[in-house]
Amino acid sequence: MNWGSILQFLGTDAPTQGLIWTIFALGVFISYRILNVADLSVESLFPFSAIMSLLFVNNGMNPILAILFAIIIGGIIGLVNGALHIYLKINPLLSGIIIMVALYSPNVILSKGNLVLDSSKLTIFTGLNTLINNYTFSKLLILGIIVILIIFLMYWFFGTELGLSLRASGKNENMARAQGINTNSRYLMGMAFSAMFIALSGALYGQMTKHIAADAGKGSIVIGLTIVFLGEVLLGHRSFKLSLFSVVLGGIIFWLIIDIIIQIPGFNTNYLNLLKGIFITIVVVIPEIKKLITNNKKPKTTTVEEK
């Protein structure tokens, strides 16, 4: 690859999409990998946050403040999701589905099907563009900085006593409680953090595309999980630090692959979700196949040792 083609790639939608979905996948990473919950609420929370951020901007709010408010609202929805499990003893998978379904209504009502940004209003991206006058670069710069900040924030938080206790609660509740950790409060905290990341990615997505459909989150959980799994296939999960980077790598590689597929001449984009489904299956199965191969090898080596 020469510099020309790299620049050409950076000019397409793929890197910005990749970065937004990386933020989304980091949220999924918290719920799925740290708390062990497949949280389906993200399917509705993603467009909901995009709608929030566009509505705020349309009503005259500063686009950065609009994103911050969307994050706060997302965090509250995450807390409600967690509370359904902790206080009402609803299965975590079901509580996610409840939030997902419940958010359909505000999504349709508030967006009236498809919400469009007022052409007179600035977004966080066009705002920066007025300063540096390069829209593609503005988008990449803002998203790149946000992803780097998030990685630092997560690296720091999950390395603290509090963050470690949150990870422990997700991995082994009995052990965590025996060590004096309030596993209920950690679960609520984790669900709120996860939802805040989803909300951030949704709010950014809305401002980047400048319009949002009520059903824009369909299949988003699959994208999030695929990115998490793809990163793990590429880098393995040797340490927590590495798994954060693997999500970022997974996000970028995933959108690179999607980008290549879309650019195939004559490709019908309606097949994209089917392809994503096949892709995630392959990515999930690879580690299992690896395990099978190593397990088949093991007995042979022990018999050799015994001789």
Added chain:
Amino acid sequence: MIKIEHLCKEFKSSNPTLPINKVLKDVNLTINDGDFITLIGSNGSGKSTLQNVISGAYKPTSGNIFFDGLDVTNLKEFKRAKYIGRVFQDPNVGTIGDISIQENLALAFKRGEKRNLSWALKDEYNEIYNKNLAPLNLGLENRLNEKISSLSGGQRQSITLLMAILKKPKLLLLDEHTAALDPKTSKKIMGLTQTLVEENHLTTLMITHNMRDALKYGNRLIMLSTGRVIADISAEEKAKLTIDDLYDRFDAAEKENNFSSDLID
């Protein structure tokens, strides 16, 4: 001193036509500071339930538990953890496999303390961990970065034991903590347990299925049968007992139980 008064624990069956399962029936027990109690009883006698009620994992149906005069009966498990170190039968329960030795020990090091936003892993803590690991003879000093899952069951259980006492607990609860290990490793861990308990003057309540261990270790032996304490044997008396004596006591108690339940029916 830990005082247990009129402790009862019932489990309701999900099927309402089945009778309520009374696992603990009016258990009264005083654990003195420095006691090393071995707790024996057949399956379903309530040994594990008793430990789970003491630790706060289960809420008692009635009765009270006092730690040094403080009523902890309604104190949540994670709050009570301040006073209690636990080792479970399954090494996978007491530790987290896919994080490092260091991180597991860091979790135990802050047991009962508020966890804040300072770094969980610090070099100065590592010195403390290494100092505590050295007498265990596991060869794990300076290997703190390795994942727990790479360790053997025995090593893992030794780490759990260390985690339970890294912050000195008021009471150490051991629930058949060597039962999942091979005989040789099991013996080694029992020896280690005794050394650590003696050196740190720990008050200990150890469940065991091994009658020999029950007689060999500790200064007191308590026998449970169908949710009642049927024998509380002192060190002097224990020294004279044989394994057969223990079995005889069990048989006698069970006959008595059957007799009394016959009377009630």
